[in-house]
Amino acid sequence: MLNFEFKNPTKILFGKGQIANMAKEIPQDAKVMFLYGGGSIKSNGVYEQVKNALSAFDVVEFAGIPANPEYAVLMEALNIIKTRNITFMLAVGGGSVIDGVKFLSAAALYEGDEPWDILKNSIRTEHGLPFGTVLTLPATGSEMNSGAVITRKETQEKLSMGGPGLFPVFSVLDPQVVKSIPKRQLANGITDAFTHVLEQYMTYPIGALLQDRFAESILQTLVEVAPRVIKNPGDYEAAANFMWSCTMALNGLIQKGLPGDWAIHAMGHELTAMYGIDHARTLAIILPGHYNYNFEAKKEKLAQYGQRVWGIQAGTTEDMARQAIQKTVDFFHSLEIDTKLSDYTPDYEGTAEKISQRFTERGWLGLGEHKKLSPHDVEKVVKMSY
Amino acid sequence: MLNFEFKNPTKILFGKGQIANMAKEIPQDAKVMFLYGGGSIKSNGVYEQVKNALSAFDVVEFAGIPANPEYAVLMEALNIIKTRNITFMLAVGGGSVIDGVKFLSAAALYEGDEPWDILKNSIRTEHGLPFGTVLTLPATGSEMNSGAVITRKETQEKLSMGGPGLFPVFSVLDPQVVKSIPKRQLANGITDAFTHVLEQYMTYPIGALLQDRFAESILQTLVEVAPRVIKNPGDYEAAANFMWSCTMALNGLIQKGLPGDWAIHAMGHELTAMYGIDHARTLAIILPGHYNYNFEAKKEKLAQYGQRVWGIQAGTTEDMARQAIQKTVDFFHSLEIDTKLSDYTPDYEGTAEKISQRFTERGWLGLGEHKKLSPHDVEKVVKMSY
Numbered sequence: 001m002l003n004f005e006f007k008n009p010t011k012i013l014f015g016k017g018q019i020a021n022m023a024k025e026i027p028q029d030a031k032v033m034f035l036y037g038g039g040s041i042k043s044n045g046v047y048e049q050v051k052n053a054l055s056a057f058d059v060v061e062f063a064g065i066p067a068n069p070e071y072a073v074l075m076e077a078l079n080i081i082k083t084r085n086i087t088f089m090l091a092v093g094g095g096s097v098i099d100g101v102k103f104l105s106a107a108a109l110y111e112g113d114e115p116w117d118i119l120k121n122s123i124r125t126e127h128g129l130p131f132g133t134v135l136t137l138p139a140t141g142s143e144m145n146s147g148a149v150i151t152r153k154e155t156q157e158k159l160s161m162g163g164p165g166l167f168p169v170f171s172v173l174d175p176q177v178v179k180s181i182p183k184r185q186l187a188n189g190i191t192d193a194f195t196h197v198l199e200q201y202m203t204y205p206i207g208a209l210l211q212d213r214f215a216e217s218i219l220q221t222l223v224e225v226a227p228r229v230i231k232n233p234g235d236y237e238a239a240a241n242f243m244w245s246c247t248m249a250l251n252g253l254i255q256k257g258l259p260g261d262w263a264i265h266a267m268g269h270e271l272t273a274m275y276g277i278d279h280a281r282t283l284a285i286i287l288p289g290h291y292n293y294n295f296e297a298k299k300e301k302l303a304q305y306g307q308r309v310w311g312i313q314a315g316t317t318e319d320m321a322r323q324a325i326q327k328t329v330d331f332f333h334s335l336e337i338d339t340k341l342s343d344y345t346p347d348y349e350g351t352a353e354k355i356s357q358r359f360t361e362r363g364w365l366g367l368g369e370h371k372k373l374s375p376h377d378v379e380k381v382v383k384m385s386y
Numbered sequence: 387m388l389n390f391e392f393k394n395p396t397k398i399l400f401g402k403g404q405i406a407n408m409a410k411e412i413p414q415d416a417k418v419m420f421l422y423g424g425g426s427i428k429s430n431g432v433y434e435q436v437k438n439a440l441s442a443f444d445v446v447e448f449a450g451i452p453a454n455p456e457y458a459v460l461m462e463a464l465n466i467i468k469t470r471n472i473t474f475m476l477a478v479g480g481g482s483v484i485d486g487v488k489f490l491s492a493a494a495l496y497e498g499d500e501p502w503d504i505l506k507n508s509i510r511t512e513h514g515l516p517f518g519t520v521l522t523l524p525a526t527g528s529e530m531n532s533g534a535v536i537t538r539k540e541t542q543e544k545l546s547m548g549g550p551g552l553f554p555v556f557s558v559l560d561p562q563v564v565k566s567i568p569k570r571q572l573a574n575g576i577t578d579a580f581t582h583v584l585e586q587y588m589t590y591p592i593g594a595l596l597q598d599r600f601a602e603s604i605l606q607t608l609v610e611v612a613p614r615v616i617k618n619p620g621d622y623e624a625a626a627n628f629m630w631s632c633t634m635a636l637n638g639l640i641q642k643g644l645p646g647d648w649a650i651h652a653m654g655h656e657l658t659a660m661y662g663i664d665h666a667r668t669l670a671i672i673l674p675g676h677y678n679y680n681f682e683a684k685k686e687k688l689a690q691y692g693q694r695v696w697g698i699q700a701g702t703t704e705d706m707a708r709q710a711i712q713k714t715v716d717f718f719h720s721l722e723i724d725t726k727l728s729d730y731t732p733d734y735e736g737t738a739e740k741i742s743q744r745f746t747e748r749g750w751l752g753l754g755e756h757k758k759l760s761p762h763d764v765e766k767v768v769k770m771s772y
Binding site for chain 2: 018224
């Protein structure tokens, strides 16, 4: 097991009706900005619940943070934060709204001229403007971590940021929101969380036995509840386990003491930036090729995953590892998630070369747990996804 | 799954050499009290490492906090804290030292006349004097939670306390300390952590699927590493997984969304108070009788535990549940932990009646996950442990 530091100070309010309990977590004299996305919260009752919970505060609303939170839109919000002297933000939405608010948390206290530098130069945020979240779409885990991914259409870029100042002060997780989420988004959320776990787990054995079992616990739970959630999002027990699994998949716990991979995300982000493909689906596109290309390096963990999560009982390490990849693809297909780039766009020729070139330009010369996956390797992996 | 709130702000510094990194976690102008137990830290190198790490601070030492931290000793420390204007404490030791420091954290800021009232009247501590810990004995989980148990010889009492103000600011977990722990203490630590998980898990199915799997993960890891740790405490990988399992067993995570039992602890504490039996061993004494006495209420979870942790593959729910109890007893025996009160004292007659009477006097009229285990039931359970 590798040495690690772990601290996660976010307070979770989990369960039915918890939105009503969040006012006690916000400073009484706060000047609050309430940020959300496209307005689905107005049809599912969340907007009203939030308004009621915030009734004692001075509140400014900011609507319209899009999926893949767009820098230009966030800069409008930043302007209002500064002119209206906002002291606390409340993000109500999925990972995009929460990530957007994390950028604002950092940018509001950033002393440089150009907030994009936080992303471009990977500036770590030690202190941010405090914020809470109300999660309406389980998937990214952003509600209990300190990372964010921001998109800039102008340059077709999608970059990440983070730092200990960007943990939400609190996050409200009411699984009742799941019942009004469209099936496509549920499938995306399950796929996203599942891949988050795999990015942290599917490397090589390093003796972090408990963390391995925790990771497998999340995968097993997602496999168990996925068909129930898809069939009936109003199944509270399934929704609650789906929601808590998504949060635990990326709140820092399971990655401590192990190397991480994250190359699937790096490649997947480019597919979203280039083609607008849903984030989760880009992961399902890249994953099988990535695991097959890096098979020798990952086969022990693939076999362990196959045995413990999928119940594969016999075979050589190689056999079990190959079966485990196939089981994963089958799982994505069971969620109606396509796993080939050509399923999403007819114009895929040249994608691999373009991504490889971008990584070279950014100096991303060694990805993955061994920091050895070169832009040349990336080109081959992406081609395997066509 | 039940509604829950979860927040655990303790920062963990885990791994080889982490004691040297703790100075950055203590306020620069702190007036530090460094508290420890019987002096084993002077023979295993931890004392020197701590002294070096604290070299930049004004430090007062307080040695001699005993196992089952004694109120009278702690009151001496409290006096020094007040007269020397201590602003930060560092607990270096196992659960007893850490629990003792938690009491001091609460008592230092307590405004009443008699600090024992914090325990007697279950006064919740919202704000305590800040403290960090260096764990030298994995077992209780106190290094990452906000609870403590304090003993008062004068009245043969052992009572618990807690509150959000009692989380350590940081805890240093260096698994290298394990190699110098006596075998008896290692066995106690494994048994203590194992039972902590069972107290939270072994109730009735409530649909907290992920929490169940996390609990099972800790149990599986402890079963896997226990023989390695006992055979060779210098096995770093085994020691690291043992240490992290003990912390995760009682840091709040696995209990969220479920009912807890904790009746085994309530009864076990009395055996320590009456006979001075090691805490962990009292749990092993009470557990089998408790599960057999409450078999109908717990059999579904017992069977699940038997299947997932012990690999029991066939049988009725009742069969698998009975086998699971036996497997647990066998596991304790494999650690050379005796499971009958008569193994520890010849004077056990009347113990059950005495504990039952104490619980009646304290108004503890309904223990366990259903709050239905009466003093009469307690008497029967304790008798089953003779």
